[in-house]
Amino acid sequence: xxxxxxxxxxxxxxxxxxxxxxxxxxxxxxxxxxxxxxxxxxxxxxxxxxxxxxxxxxxxxxxxxxxxxxxxxxxxxxxxxxxxxxxxxxxxxxxxxxxxxxxxxxxxxxxxxxxxxxxxxxxxxxxxxxxxxxxxxxxxxxxxxxxxxxxxxxxxxxxxxxxxxxxxxxxxxxxxxxxxxx
Numbered sequence: 532x533x534x535x536x537x538x539x540x541x542x543x544x545x546x547x548x549x550x551x552x553x554x555x556x557x558x559x560x561x562x563x564x565x566x567x568x569x570x571x572x573x574x575x576x577x578x579x580x581x582x583x584x585x586x587x588x589x590x591x592x593x594x595x596x597x598x599x600x601x602x603x604x605x606x607x608x609x610x611x612x613x614x615x616x617x618x619x620x621x622x623x624x625x626x627x628x629x630x631x632x633x634x635x636x637x638x639x640x641x642x643x644x645x646x647x648x649x650x651x652x653x654x655x656x657x658x659x660x661x662x663x664x665x666x667x668x669x670x671x672x673x674x675x676x677x678x679x680x681x682x683x684x685x686x687x688x689x690x691x692x693x694x695x696x697x698x699x700x701x702x703x704x705x706x707x708x709x710x711x712x713x
Contacts, residue, residue: 535602566709581610585664606660610668623698633698
């Protein structure tokens with residue numbers, strides 16, 4: 532379940548995962564450190580536990596199929612993306628480098644897409660791993676906040692009230708609070 536996260540179908544798969552992980556991962560690691568949420572250890576736990584959690588549903592679904600292969604770190608990368616969305620839900624994300632939408636709109640569309648494509652099961656992409664990695668990242672981070680910094684919840688909820696379809700460059704209330712209380 533862990534070693535599959537170090538294998539990729541091709542160079543583009545690897546490059547896309549690492550490019551995404553570089554940008555979102557750096558932010559999550561910094562936030563986990565500044566917010567007192569376990570820092571690098573929590574970040575590493577998020578990543579490696581997500582590798583496992585993202586693959587469990589696929590294993591259960593395909594354990595009788597000896598020809599089924601699942602590889603890549605996309606489930607863990609999805610977990611990191613969804614962890615970052617909690618702290619800045621209306622930040623801008625650029626799909627394909629061009630289409631600007633908010634992180635929350637992206638999250639909703641991504642979940643819908645993963646569910647739809649997972650049910651179709653017509654390509655060689657483990658959409659279930661993407662879906663469950665995303666869910667894991669979201670839940671893991673909420674549990675981390677609940678246990679270590681429940682005082683962040685009012686600011687996270689405040690941020691959710693600032694709806695934006697296309698995102699905002701404004702610093703979220705949660706991030707402002709983290710920066711002023713460290």
